Amino acid sequence: MMHGPVSTTAAEAIARAEAAATRADASRRRADWLTHAILILGVALFALPIWIVLMGSTHDVATISRGEVPLLPGPYAVENYTAAWAEGSARTTRVPVSAMMLNSFVMAMLIAVGKIAISILSAYAVVFFSFPGRMLAFWAIFITLMLPVEVRIFPTFKVVSDLGMINTYTGLIVPLIASATATLLFRQFFLTIPDELVEAAKIDGAGPMRFFKDVVVPLSTTNMAALFVILFVYGWNQYLWPLLITTTGDVETIVIGIVRMIGSEADTDWHLVMATTVLALLPPVAIVILMQRWFVKGLVETEK
Amino acid sequence: MRKKVIFPQLGLPYLLLLPQLAITVVFFFLPAGQAIWFSFLRQDAFGIRTEFVWFENFVELFQDPLYLDSMWVTLVFSFWVTLLSMSVALGLAVLADRHIRGATAYKTLLIWPYAIAPAVAAVLWIFIFHPQIGLLGKFLNGIGIKWDYKLNGTQALITVIVASAWKQVSYNFLFFLAGLQSIPRSVLEAAAIDGASPARRFWTVVFPLLSPTTFFLLVINLTYAFFDTFGVIDALTKGGPAKATTTLIYRAYIDGRVNLDLGSSSAQSVVLMLAVIALTAVQFRFIERKVHY
Numbered sequence: 001m002m003h004g005p006v007s008t009t010a011a012e013a014i015a016r017a018e019a020a021a022t023r024a025d026a027s028r029r030r031a032d033w034l035t036h037a038i039l040i041l042g043v044a045l046f047a048l049p050i051w052i053v054l055m056g057s058t059h060d061v062a063t064i065s066r067g068e069v070p071l072l073p074g075p076y077a078v079e080n081y082t083a084a085w086a087e088g089s090a091r092t093t094r095v096p097v098s099a100m101m102l103n104s105f106v107m108a109m110l111i112a113v114g115k116i117a118i119s120i121l122s123a124y125a126v127v128f129f130s131f132p133g134r135m136l137a138f139w140a141i142f143i144t145l146m147l148p149v150e151v152r153i154f155p156t157f158k159v160v161s162d163l164g165m166i167n168t169y170t171g172l173i174v175p176l177i178a179s180a181t182a183t184l185l186f187r188q189f190f191l192t193i194p195d196e197l198v199e200a201a202k203i204d205g206a207g208p209m210r211f212f213k214d215v216v217v218p219l220s221t222t223n224m225a226a227l228f229v230i231l232f233v234y235g236w237n238q239y240l241w242p243l244l245i246t247t248t249g250d251v252e253t254i255v256i257g258i259v260r261m262i263g264s265e266a267d268t269d270w271h272l273v274m275a276t277t278v279l280a281l282l283p284p285v286a287i288v289i290l291m292q293r294w295f296v297k298g299l300v301e302t303e304k
Numbered sequence: 305m306r307k308k309v310i311f312p313q314l315g316l317p318y319l320l321l322l323p324q325l326a327i328t329v330v331f332f333f334l335p336a337g338q339a340i341w342f343s344f345l346r347q348d349a350f351g352i353r354t355e356f357v358w359f360e361n362f363v364e365l366f367q368d369p370l371y372l373d374s375m376w377v378t379l380v381f382s383f384w385v386t387l388l389s390m391s392v393a394l395g396l397a398v399l400a401d402r403h404i405r406g407a408t409a410y411k412t413l414l415i416w417p418y419a420i421a422p423a424v425a426a427v428l429w430i431f432i433f434h435p436q437i438g439l440l441g442k443f444l445n446g447i448g449i450k451w452d453y454k455l456n457g458t459q460a461l462i463t464v465i466v467a468s469a470w471k472q473v474s475y476n477f478l479f480f481l482a483g484l485q486s487i488p489r490s491v492l493e494a495a496a497i498d499g500a501s502p503a504r505r506f507w508t509v510v511f512p513l514l515s516p517t518t519f520f521l522l523v524i525n526l527t528y529a530f531f532d533t534f535g536v537i538d539a540l541t542k543g544g545p546a547k548a549t550t551t552l553i554y555r556a557y558i559d560g561r562v563n564l565d566l567g568s569s570s571a572q573s574v575v576l577m578l579a580v581i582a583l584t585a586v587q588f589r590f591i592e593r594k595v596h597y
Contacts, residue, residue, distance in 0.1 A: 031402075032402070035399045035402055036406075038399055039396065039399050039400060039410050042392075042395075042396050042399075042414070043410065043413045043414060046413070046414065046417065046470070046473070047413070048432070048439075049425075049428035049429055049431065049432055049470070050428060052428075052431045052432070052439060053427075053428055053431055056431060064437055065436075065437060067436045067437045067438075067442045069431065069437065069438070069439045069442065117323075118323040118324040118327070119324060121320040121321070121323065121324070122320060122321045122323075122324040122325070124320055125316075125317035125318075125320035125321045126317075126321075128310055128311055129310055129311055129313065129316065129317035129320075130310050131314055131317045131318065134317070137321050137325060140325065140328060140329075140333075141324060141325070141328060144328055144332045145584065146577070146580050146581050146584045147332055147336055147577060147580065148527075148531055148580065151531065151573060151576045151577050151580055152332070152335045152336050152339060152573060152577070153556070153557070153560070153573070154339070154556070154560040154561075154566075154569050154570070154573060155334075155335030155336065155338045155339040155342070155570065155573060156331055156335040157560075158335070158338065159330065159331065159334055159335050159338070160331075174327060174331070175327070175331040177327055178324055178327040178328045178331060178332065183324065198310075198311075202311075207311075207313075208311040208313055208316060209316075211311075233418070233419050236421065237419075237420075237421035237422070237423075237424075237535075238421075239421060239422065239423045239534060239535035239538070240534045240535070240557070243538070244561065255421045255423050255424060255535070256423075258423065258424060258427050258539075259423055259426075259427070259535075259538065259539045262427070262430075262539070270437060273427065274431070277424060277427050277428065280421070280424050281419070281420050281421075281424050284419035284420070284421075285416045285419040285420065287419070288415065288416055288418060288419040289412065289416055292412065292415070296415075296478060296482075299475075299478060
């Protein structure tokens with residue numbers, strides 16, 4: 001260390017600097033702790049509604065109707081989930097949750113796959129070909145961005161009922177399949193495929209469908225995965241459209257089913273509503289968490 | 305817009321476009337056109353005679369105090385949903401953007417409500433807000449504050465706002481976080497060296513740089529509050545009590561589905577279409593500007 005009178009000031013300066021650094025360090029650590037605390041609180045508040053429903057779904061109806069709001073698990077998990085899955089709410093809807101889950105699953109899958117299929121085809125046509133009416137076709141698709149299904153709900157309902165498609169999967173799914181978002185995303189991506197690749201394919205004598213199958217589709221898999229997550233969630237979460245189209249239990253989706261299960265509240269099987277809610281949010285949440293990487297990428301890119 | 309190297313086939317592109325265009329024409333243009341056409345018509349009570357009434361449906365709509373009420377409800381509702389969900393999301397994103405341990409874990413924990421349907425989110429909040437079986441509702445009634453969102457209009461509005469905003473936070477969080485992460489660290493360090501305090505750094509450097517994200521999210525959140533929250537309202541309050549939570553979209557649903565008033569519900573659809581077109585146009589003007597930077 002330092003010796004002699006001359007060095008005292010230097011030693012003091014170093015000590016001061018070190019103290020300052022320690023203070024800064026401590027204050028940074030304090031800030032980090034505070035950050036963690038606020039984030040944990042945020043996450044907890046965020047999860048609270050789910051936690052209550054998750055715990056409530058393991059209690060009997062009397063506990064919940066008394067308003068005890070249990071925050072710890074109870075003994076009725078198996079009974080409640082089997083009852084909901086196999087029979088549904090006996091006092092209100094009587095449609096088993098398994099049937100509604102199947103309807104939701106079919107709907108979400110067909111919407112996601114259908115949207116991806118028809119938009120990759122139309123984006124391919126718009127980007128790789130030149131033909132009369134190309135811009136018109138592009139704008140016709142593009143402008144549908146401005147007409148979400150909620151806005152044109154009744155006229156569309158009338159068209160679907162004129163076509164005799166009420167209470168059918170076709171009526172439920174096909175009107176939701178056309179989407180400008182997916183077409184735009186594919187178009188943007190196709191524009192980044194180098195011209196040399198097309199050139200090479202043409203020299204090799206590959207036709208447009210061959211090029212599509214062997215080059216474009218394999219290159220697009222990441223985009224497809226990203227879109228799949230977003231569109232599956234979109235399809236699963238539809239509410240207003242299925243509410244209008246399904247008037248019988250045959251094609252009823254789970255999201256509609258829960259709200260119908262609550263009914264007038266007088267004799268609601270709250271424990272089954274809770275179990276059904278957990279079942280209803282499981283598939284889309286699982287897909288988002290499992291495919292998080294593609295999902296975040298896709299979300300941020302489709303909206304640009 | 306299109307590649308320089310293209311395929312010469314003429315018939316094929318039409319075939320490729322056919323599925324999407326067919327659906328677009330049948331389920332977008334046909335109904336939109338019909339909505340515009342019907343909005344100028346009026347049927348008599350028995351649905352036998354139909355006459356062309358020009359803008360009478362619109363005039364009637366804007367003279368209807370109940371319609372103006374639902375416009376006001378929509379504005380108040382959208383304002384609070386947007387403000388709440390965006391400010392909470394921004395706060396959480398700023399914290400998660402700090403380089404702390406476990407930042408990815410927080411991200412995962414915060415994004416999954418994105419996947420929950422608005423109607424299901426509403427059902428979740430029943431168990432918070434319900435006066436008898438909800439955690440908070442029961443507590444409030446227990447300490448002597450009368451709380452019942454099925455009877456009190458203001459409380460009903462608060463309930464649907466909180467449930468709607470809750471669901472939207474994770475979406476906003478993702479975009480704010482992406483926006484924050486794209487701000488160059490050198491800019492922040494320069495501000496720090498200049499001696500700006502963290503709060504000052506945020507408001508004078510970070511927030512302005514985030515403005516593209518903020519503006520984009522503003523439009524998205526307004527659209528969400530206008531249209532996608534139908535499920536929340538239908539599950540929680542059914543537009544009541546006394547129409548306190550009847551937004552424009554809920555009113556269009558009631559008039560079309562329950563009252564079967566084709567002229568009026570078509571006129572309402574047209575008004576909503578104009579609202580979306582306005583929002584989209586604003587967004588595009590903005591995107592144009594961003595492109596020109």
